[in-house]
Amino acid sequence: MDGKQCAGSVLGLANQIKRVFDTTTGRCGTRVRILNFVLVSYPDREIYQKDIEEELNIRSASVSTLLKKMEAQDFIRREKVSCDDRLKKILPTSHTVEMKEQVERHIALLEKRLTAGIGAEELKIFRDVLGKMQENMELTEKGNVRRQKWIQQ
Numbered sequence: 386m387d388g389k390q391c392a393g394s395v396l397g398l399a400n401q402i403k404r405v406f407d408t409t410t411g412r413c414g415t416r417v418r419i420l421n422f423v424l425v426s427y428p429d430r431e432i433y434q435k436d437i438e439e440e441l442n443i444r445s446a447s448v449s450t451l452l453k454k455m456e457a458q459d460f461i462r463r464e465k466v467s468c469d470d471r472l473k474k475i476l477p478t479s480h481t482v483e484m485k486e487q488v489e490r491h492i493a494l495l496e497k498r499l500t501a502g503i504g505a506e507e508l509k510i511f512r513d514v515l516g517k518m519q520e521n522m523e524l525t526e527k528g529n530v531r532r533q534k535w536i537q538q
Contacts, residue, residue: 402495415441422440423461461475
């Protein structure tokens with residue numbers, strides 16, 4: 386990458402995407418991503434905080450804070466589950482369901498802007514490389530020392 390670090394480039398792009406998305410939607414992009422995940426999944430399956438953490442690769446404390454804010458702003462509601470008092474399913478409010486098309490449009494527009502001028506084969510290669518980088522980071526987070534030593538060589 387012409388002497389540029391991959392991590393720096395990826396982080397820089399992520400920051401740009403976040404700024405554009407936050408400006409376009411007028412809301413926190415992460416909240417919009419959570420809303421989209423809940424709206425797309427609802428009513429076909431029950432969504433829990435753990436599902437959001439895994440789907441969006443966000444830490445538990447961050448998701449918990451965002452969900453509290455979103456509940457206070459009437460974007461979601463949480464309902465207790467009969468089988469476990471600690472577990473709460475996450476549901477969109479009627480207000481949020483009405484926003485579904487708008488959220489989808491914002492995400493589609495961002496995706497269109499982001500991939501403009503990039504061919505299908507280039508996108509496939511990008512996704513493959515990105516997937517491998519994500520696997521490397523997951524292994525590092527899990528403390529797979531053998532894999533880390535291989536990466537460092």
